[in-house]
Amino acid sequence: MSDPATLDFATIAELAPLIEARALSPVELTEALLKRIERYEPKLHAFVALTAEHAMAAAQRAEQQITAGGYQGPLHGIPFALKDIYETAGIETTACSRVFQGYVPNEDATTTRRLNEAGGVLFGKLVTHEFAHGGPSFDLPWLPARNPWHFDHVTGGSSSGSGAAVAAGLLPVALGTDTGGSIRGPAGLCGLVGLKPTYGLVSRRGVIANSYSYDHCGPLTRSVEDAAIVLQCLAGYDPADPASAQVAVPSYRAALTGDLRGMTIGVIRHFYEDDAPVSGEVHAAIEAAIGVLRGLGARITEVRLRPLPIYQDIKVTQAEPEVFSIHQADLRSRIEDYGEDFKGRVLPACLIGARDYLAASRERARVVAEMEPIYGHCDALLTVGPGPAPRFDGWRVIDFWRGGSITAPFNVTGGPALVQCMGFTDGGLPMSLQLAGKPFDDATVLRIAHAYERETRWLDRRPDLEAPPGGPLPGVPAPAVCSLSTAERDAVATIATRAGLNLGERDFEQLCASAPLVSARVGRVSRARERYDPPTHLFRHHRSA
Secondary structure, eight states, rough: OOEEEEGGTTTHHHHHHHHHHHHHHHHHHHHHHHHHHHHHHHHHHHHHHEEEEHHHHHHHHHHHHHHHTTTOOOOTOOEEEEEETTTTTTTTTTTTSGGGOOOOSSSHHHHHHHHHHOOEEEEEEEEEEEETBSSSOOSSSSOOOOTTTEEEOOOSSSSHHHHHHHHSSSOOOEEEEEESTTTHHOOOOOOOOHEOOOTTOOTTTOOSOOTTTEEEEEEEEEEEHHHHHHEEEHOOTTTTTTTOOOOOOOGGGGOHHHHHHHHOEEEEEIIIIISEEEEEHHHHHHHHHHHHHHHHEEEEOOOOOOOOHHHHHHHHHHHHHHHHHHHHHHHHHHHHSSSSHHHHHHHGGGGEEEEEEHHHHHHHHHHHHHHHHHHHHHHHEEEEESOOOOOOOOOOHHHHOOOOOOHHHHHHHOSOEEEEEEEEOOTSSEEEEEEEOTTTHHHHHHHHHHHHHHHHHHHGOOOTTTTTOOOOOOOOOOOOOOOOOOOHHHHHHHHHHHHTTOOOOHHHHHHHHHHHHHHHHHHHHHHOOOTTTTOSOOOOOOOOO
């Protein structure tokens, strides 16, 4: 196993016993993967900053500890990297934005610290869509990460470098964040396991915020067992994160029994047949996956949730004003430092009012309540995941406001959601399924995913990184065509001015083009309800025992 050629796609679960037995040196592993990064990073653009010296020092320290009998567990000596919104003491954290260039935190994020304390070897910071939100962007100092399965296709966002690095065998694990699908998107498009843990299970302290109400932190790995190993390290209460939950943390690896007998899995078929119909290849793959789970002893039943678009409506109507509020001061004073894609997503949030935000929060509360009877008779839910990956040249900024999301429902409902590979298209691009569970039952989701993975072994397939590099990236797309009347444009201009925004022609045209789509989303969540229906978040005092 210590042959460098065999280390590229090894999982944590394979590497850890060798390191513990001293059959594999953390230094040897680090050197092998640094050489691989040197060879393939020019094709992938996965890293913002490769901290090779830091990695070698951490690997040497891990080796000394293990040699002295101080083995700390399955992450000791294991390389990892972080989406560049995780704060790292003494290492620049840019969020892939000119706005944060030169920012060097004094402290690690809680998640960074926990991985370091477990003996992990930090390799550096990975490309993200700007502030984990806008992208792919073609006007930033950092090139967008390319998909290892086909270099002219996107990795998905916003944890784009995390997906590219792990899928290419540069690292066994990377951390991402998921506000509307930003772990599961790259995982699905890159053939990986991507886990969005239950909201509140993993601390977000020291992770640059996108949306306070929707942000999650979690791993992208090659295997389900690896995701369980990393979650074990990350999970747990953190008083420094106001959303952190005080709950017991089970043994996630112990849940990977492979036994699905007696379990009920609810298939959300209408998501991919009626609400957002998928291709024949994807439909055949998800039906085959259902057959595998049934063959493993699971009872399959069909469930219906709200139509898919309403979840994106709720999420966007809440999350976009939050990210706008975070950046409003900089958008007023240095708007030229933001990329056009980020601005095209965030600026339209100035059109969303407090009444709209509250309406979305109240609708979210209803949706969460509607899940309770479903959780009562289903151990987990199954539907398609993201993919296959589109080409770079097909992306338009307006698509964010126009489209839906197969991942958003489980950000809205807050429980765990996992994406994993369920096969490949005829063109060689990964397809994915998505499993979701009741809040804080992450172990059950991992159990089902592990049983499926063990039966199908899609993780054994490798991308061809010797293929020719991708073609030239497209330029920044022109603003979408605006259909507003003169009076409507004037109304948008007035709202933007009241928000303190001084917009150039391109930004204003993009804002005007988005305005009818914003209005439609807001309208769908602002339906009649009882006068005193509460929102999702209510202030309450917490009294210690």
